[in-house]
Amino acid sequence: MSNTTPRVRELNLYRQYFDLVAAGAKSIEVRVKYAHLADLAAGDVIRFRIKGTEETCEVEVKQVTEYPDFETLLNGEGPSNINPNATRDEQLANIRAIYPPEKEALGALAIRIELIG
Template sequence: MSTTSRTHHLNLYRRYFELVAAGSKTIEVRVKYPHLENLSAGDRIEFRIKDTEERCEVDVLRVAEYPTFEALLDGEGPEKVNPASSREQQLANIRDIYGPEKEGLGALAIEIKLL
């Protein structure tokens, strides 16, 4: 078994990037796309704001899969996903980003720690 960590490069909207960069967002929500299937604890993620030079790195502490975004928020706690928004607002925001067909792929809760 390899102990080499991988670095993944993912874009974030500014409002979420700022929460990650401040260390207050500890769960990142993603759809279970094929390119994220190998994401695991010990990996790194370099988040960036598209079309800018702004970047921050996090360690992946844990990856959990949920059938829906609603189940993810209930299981992880909305305050870890976005401490600045209510659960209802977060669910609406996530579903604005990812339509129902994407939610059908499954939801990933990625526990992160700012480097």
């Protein structure tokens, strides 16, 4: 029996997305494939924080899927899993407003998450 402690990553989230995660309404987190996330794997824990506050919530990573860009990610994962309150086109625009083209070119990660607790 394994006695290993899961790795915990701390990532910032905007309030609107944090609230969706904390309510259990968001099951896919979208990120650019930065070097520090390249080894993110099922079983890891992400502690989301609203930047500049002490508000946090923790999720378990269930699966990580890599896509070449955000459009392919939205098509593959379904927009309602990412943000049930926005259309696919709104989500694509919002994601691209956060991550400019040079960041998107690094690749996109769909991180399937489940709220802990």
